[in-house]
Amino acid sequence: MTYRKMRYIGFSIITLVSLTLPWITVEGKHFFLLSFDKKQLQLFFTTFNMSELWPMLFLLIIFFLGIFFVTTLGGRVWCGWACPQTIFRVVYRDLLQTKIFGLYKSIDNKQRTIVKGKYIQKILAFLIFALFAIAAAADLLWYFIPPEDFFAYIKEPSEHNLVFVVWFIFTALIMASAGFLKEKFCTYVCPYVRIQSTMIDNDTVQTIYNPIRGGEIYDAHKQKIEDKRDGECTRCDACVKVCPTHIDIRAGMQLECINCLECSDACEKVMKRLNLASLISWTSPNAAQNRGEVKFIRFRTIAYPIAISIAFAALLFMTTTKKSMILNINRNTELFHMSRDGQSVENTYKFKFENIDSKEHMFYFEVLNPDITIKTPTEPFKLKAGEVKIKVAILSSDINSSLKTKSGKPLPVTIRAFAADDREKIFIEKEAVFIYPDK
Numbered sequence: 001m002t003y004r005k006m007r008y009i010g011f012s013i014i015t016l017v018s019l020t021l022p023w024i025t026v027e028g029k030h031f032f033l034l035s036f037d038k039k040q041l042q043l044f045f046t047t048f049n050m051s052e053l054w055p056m057l058f059l060l061i062i063f064f065l066g067i068f069f070v071t072t073l074g075g076r077v078w079c080g081w082a083c084p085q086t087i088f089r090v091v092y093r094d095l096l097q098t099k100i101f102g103l104y105k106s107i108d109n110k111q112r113t114i115v116k117g118k119y120i121q122k123i124l125a126f127l128i129f130a131l132f133a134i135a136a137a138a139d140l141l142w143y144f145i146p147p148e149d150f151f152a153y154i155k156e157p158s159e160h161n162l163v164f165v166v167w168f169i170f171t172a173l174i175m176a177s178a179g180f181l182k183e184k185f186c187t188y189v190c191p192y193v194r195i196q197s198t199m200i201d202n203d204t205v206q207t208i209y210n211p212i213r214g215g216e217i218y219d220a221h222k223q224k225i226e227d228k229r230d231g232e233c234t235r236c237d238a239c240v241k242v243c244p245t246h247i248d249i250r251a252g253m254q255l256e257c258i259n260c261l262e263c264s265d266a267c268e269k270v271m272k273r274l275n276l277a278s279l280i281s282w283t284s285p286n287a288a289q290n291r292g293e294v295k296f297i298r299f300r301t302i303a304y305p306i307a308i309s310i311a312f313a314a315l316l317f318m319t320t321t322k323k324s325m326i327l328n329i330n331r332n333t334e335l336f337h338m339s340r341d342g343q344s345v346e347n348t349y350k351f352k353f354e355n356i357d358s359k360e361h362m363f364y365f366e367v368l369n370p371d372i373t374i375k376t377p378t379e380p381f382k383l384k385a386g387e388v389k390i391k392v393a394i395l396s397s398d399i400n401s402s403l404k405t406k407s408g409k410p411l412p413v414t415i416r417a418f419a420a421d422d423r424e425k426i427f428i429e430k431e432a433v434f435i436y437p438d439k
Ligand code: SF4
Pocket: 207, 239, 242, 243, 244, 245, 246, 247, 248, 249, 256, 257, 258, 259, 260, 261, 262, 263, 264
């Protein structure tokens, strides 16, 4: 199978996954959703509110370590095989402009300029790509506004015009980068180009021309040797014509190379006619020089996955053991209060309940210390998904209770708050203090 076909399969899988993931929910929670209007992060089907965004830190660590690992292993492999910009270019230039509307002669020659005339086809290609960009921008938005809300919002444009503004900006950016900047985006705009050179080494897998077999095409000053004809390279320039970033890989490795391997496929086609293997292969500089195997197992290629696995396991553990409610307890400034009949001691608190589950629940709490009772609130109360409520709680203890022996000292009390309709699953325990008067 050619690298091009493999990349197309990869692009299809990535597109399918990114389109379907926002629609998959478990008990109303998404795999990944950073909702600014609900002030929530949903990750691995668990909800976090804005005061507990620590999973984002883990995600960023995993993201950056992932980039370091992939780049150390395969250079700019992300660019050629998974980057949305590359997918947009393949859809616009290769599929629409070349295959369907014939505005370029062949996808094997990306150096030719677009054909003159054919205005209807040009407009049609542009409009179809605009629809594709609108869908891609909506898909991107679904990770911030879930699809169920997104489609409800666009039915009421006057009330949700910000959604339309952001949607339009995302669409315009996709159109501009894929339609106008083209591969200049990969070469000049994307910051990844600049940082990737610090992560690769001589064992990193890259697109490499074999000058031992093919012959030197460029001299030490990177000037093309025009008349020399030793080696297997036929100088057909098929590898140059097909290159989307307009480089000649025979001049050596270059920052512009996105590892798409189109040049390798092109050379393979040419060399096949001569019963020879492609002169351009996906290998490491060391393996190419020593004519050996690529050294995949290295310190960095082991250290990064270990660090990623630790961060991922910690994230998964904390996510799966996370509570669905939050309770913050603050004491009143008054230390304690005697009841009117002088028979009991009361302490007043402010309980801040937050329902971070995706469903509405009835909440209440109990005190696990046997000598302390709840005076108020007397009944469970309702909290919608994401709702916060502050309740004044008065705890009371009989003046003659066993607590008397500890008079004057703050006594630790354990509060167990819970969803009355699901108390085994949604609960939280918090420590507070109860102050009893001195004798
Ligand atoms: S040199 Fe080859 S692998 Fe690199 S961008 Fe050009 S065609 Fe793709």
